[in-house]
Amino acid sequence: MRLTANKIAGILRQHGYRLTPQRHAVLKAIASSQDCVNPAEICTRVRQEYPTIGMATIYRSIKMLADLSLVCRVNPDSRSRNYLMRRSMSHHHHLVCSQCGRTIDFTHCDLSQLEKRLTRETGFIIEGHILEIYGRCPECCAASPVPNPR
């Protein structure tokens, strides 16, 4: 199922959060960008329609969205944190280039066999998983086939 901005607004309400115009703007700013964005970029976008918003509100909105698992952290190699709106309710995993940080989403992970085995062996009821695969993207491989330092 796909997550639209309206659907997300409904989820906020369901969880007792107020739907303020600031939050709605932050939400739209993240949801409308295909790539992952950092707080400063979100701020730039939001201030075009809401010029007086403060950074604290942006950070608080991001935290709220993260608490609701509507947004996820990606690309750990930048100085500031990067976020990406979840596009669907299904799994959402990242393939990250360890050199340039380029990130590709994928949803088919097929860990069900592994999870079944773990349930059988340990008695755990599996709720979910965190999976991130890293490697080197085609561009970075082409640029320097043998990753040499300095």
Place this chain on the structure above:
Amino acid sequence: MRLTANKIAGILRQHGYRLTPQRHAVLKAIASSQDCVNPAEICTRVRQEYPTIGMATIYRSIKMLADLSLVCRVNPDSRSRNYLMRRSMSHHHHLVCSQCGRTIDFTHCDLSQLEKRLTRETGFIIEGHILEIYGRCPECCAASPVPNPR
């Protein structure tokens, strides 16, 4: 093949880095820990054998190890960055209880099919992955069968 501290020291030399006692200590501190560690934890460990080392040197050593791809960033959800020494030995993953935190290790993840597919579809050369599965352990399931949110 397993990467030992000695082997890594050789790699440093090959790349023209000097092998200072400080670097050796940082290297040992990361390599000897099973889980990922952040710079502050590395500092604590290193100062037990090298009390005068400064944080700048720790950060510089980490950067050098990262440039050589001997260490990789993991666990993007912490405030400080976390690092894990690369081991070519087998994978090391966790099954974590989301309620009580009990953790079980497992090593057979079998993501090779998935990684092959991603390489075919994206051209990425896969270097590794982060995988953590979470759920509720048998004890916690017995204690309260229905988990309630918030």
Place this chain on the structure above:
DNA sequence: GTGTAAATGATATTAATTCTCAGTTAGGGT
């Protein structure tokens, strides 16, 4: 041993994120 470029450690600086608090507001109840 000597020379020298690289490395160290103390300190200052930068920049991201969080905290504080007085004023504002969304949204339920009347």
Place this chain on the structure above:
DNA sequence: ACCCTAACTGAGAATTAATATCATTTACAC
């Protein structure tokens, strides 16, 4: 429509991770 109140906001201060600077020290090639 109006009130109430807890939730929210924005400005600025505080905290914290990470990097830069620079005088001193040191690994290591010769």
